[in-house]
Amino acid sequence: MKFLRLATLSVASLLVSACNPLMTASMDTLKAAFEGPEPLELTRQQVDATPYYQITIAAPTGEAVMALVRQQDGVGFWMASTRQILMLEDGLAIRSIGFNNNLDGTRFEGESPFKAGLHRVANGLQTRRQVDFVDGYCMGVTLTSRFEKKGLETVRILDRDVALLRVDEDITMEGLGFTARNQYWVDPADGFIMASVQHLTPELPLRIVQVRPNKPVVQ
Incomplete structure (x- = not known):
């Protein structure tokens, strides 16, 4: 954890540097990202000028x-300049830190279908996982889900149109009376999740887009 703190502080300092082309264009949005909705204006040139893999997130607040x-161990730690952290494993958000509401943990009962890739998921597949929420001290909430492939769709990522397979996940959080639909747009060749809408908590839906993914960009 000490290493993570040092690494995140170092990257955060670089992210907010005035000479960083990406942050020069988006600093005002990042400062207000969790205080009020502001449009995020981002170009391919700005992304390419920053030496990090990058995602964009859209929350109800910005x-x-x-x-x-x-x-580490297949989990990616993603951080905003405002110090929020999002942990992704095989494209699924499994934990968040620093948001108004946070997902504190995720544990699948059996193998995660995200590990093999959602392009291989069978229609109608049902899974269960346990999720923890810091707010409200809700620990071990059972989340049941059902997957269904919806076919290819064109998704615009910055300046490119990408043909991706859409997979829907209808979720129910037992005991909370909460139901929602997560959606994933995946590379049909390898299942890499390029874009998604995920409900981390009943109060925190996020749209996550890989603008500089840790893989070759789909053409």
Whole structure:
């Protein structure tokens, strides 16, 4: 954890540097990302000028850019300049830190379908996982889900149109009376999740887009 703190502080300092082309264009949005909705304006040139893998997130309160600051045991640690951290494993958000509401943990009962890739998921597949929420001290909430492939769709990522397979996940959080639909747009060749809408908590839906993914960009 000490290493993570040092790494994230170092990257955060670089992210907010005035001479950073990406942050020069989006600083105002990042400062307000969790205080009020502001449009995030981002170009391919700005992304390419910053030496980090990057995602954008859109929450009900605003939008921000996050950079990959660490990867360990298949989990990517993504951080915004406002110090929010999002942990992704195989494209699924499994934990968040520093948001207004946070997902504190995720544990699948059996193998995660995200590990093999959602392009291989069978229609109608049902899974269960346990999730923890810091707010409200809700620990071990059972989340049940059902997957269904919806076919290819064109998704615009910055300046490129990408043909991606859409996979829907209808979720229910037992005991909370909460139901929602997560959506994932994946590379049909390898299942890499390029974009998604995920409900981390009942109060925190996020749209996550890989603008500089840790893989070759789909053409």
